[in-house]
Amino acid sequence: MLLDHRGEERWSARDLQQLMGYDEWRKFDDTISRAAATIEAAGMDPLDHIVGAAKVMETGRWGRTKVRDYRLTRFGAYHVTLAGDGRKPEVAAAKTYFAVKTREAELAAKPDVGSPEGVLALAEQYVAAAKELVATKKELAVAAPKAGKWDAFCDSDGLIDMGTAAKALTDVTGGLGRTKFMNRLRESDLRFLQVQNPRIPYEVHIQAGRAQVKMVQAGYQWVEQTFLTPKGLDWLVDRLGGTALSAA
Incomplete structure (x- = not known):
């Protein structure tokens, strides 16, 4: 988080990307596009x-390079977290952070406590803040991902590469x-991977x-690689005639 020339908060989208686990x-x-649309x-x-910007980043091989970035207000950053992947615990933590900080900013303009009316107004603000925090935590608890039987095999994007999938299904495939x-x-x-392109699944499975x-x-080139989803592993277990496995 940075301060602009007026002393207002500005967030780098690149920094927020890392905090949110992307x-x-x-x-x-x-x-970010979904947040802007909202x-x-x-x-x-x-x-x-949400304003376009550039950021100079360190790269291990080429030194420093300029990449695309955005400068976000706190309101913009909050909406980006709301648009984030709710399965990521980092996203849930970011939502809580911005909800609390937003309420703290509202409470910063405290009413005059020199009168009974001012004391009552301040008390009402704190009660409202407490209720909002409790409600936010309840919403995050409902939205939090439930532990799945394939979670131990998933990468940070919730996907499983073919080598890991083979290990996950060893009891079904015979190792x-x-x-x-x-x-x-x-x-x-099965007809999962294409005949004409044996590394890529048929479109029906992607859809x-x-x-x-x-x-x-x-190495020095980029190639297409297929990753299975937990839903895909469930589908394979069913097709291969096995039973649901535990990832433990």
């Missing part, structure tokens, strides 16, 4: 709270390694939320 800027940029739908100008596991996914009774394809770095 590894990929592309996904976080989508979150602000605009409320009848406000998003540019008052197939990654290569044999992928060959199994191409067989006619159904069973898999995602991401670009990953392999």
Whole structure:
């Protein structure tokens, strides 16, 4: 968090990205776009709270490089957290932080406590703040992700690579390694990976939320790689005739 020339809070979206547990800027940029759309739908100008900027970052190989960034007001940063992935504990923590800070700012303008009316007004403010904090914690508890049977196999994006998926399903597949596991996914009774592109799933599985394809770095080049979702693993267990497994 920084202060602008008027002493008002400004947040770097790149800094907030790390605090909210996002590894990929592309996904976080989508979150910022949703926040801006929400602000605009409320009848406000998003540019008052989310302004394009640049940030110089250290990179291990090339030294320093300039990347795209945003400068966010506290209101803008709060809306970005509201638009974030509720499955991430970092997002839940950020929501609590901004809810508390917003209420603290409101309480900073305290009424005159030199009169009974002022004391009553201050007491009402603190009661309202306490109620809001309790309500926020309850909402976060409801929205918090429930522990799933595949959680131990998921990466930070909630996805499972093929090698890890093979280990997760070892009781069902009989202990197939990654290569044999992928060959199994191409067989006619499953038809999960394409025949024409044996590294990529059929579109029907992506649309159904069973898999995602991401670009990953392999040596000096970037290649497409398939990742299974927990829903995809459940689908495979069912197709392979097994039972739901515990990730413990």
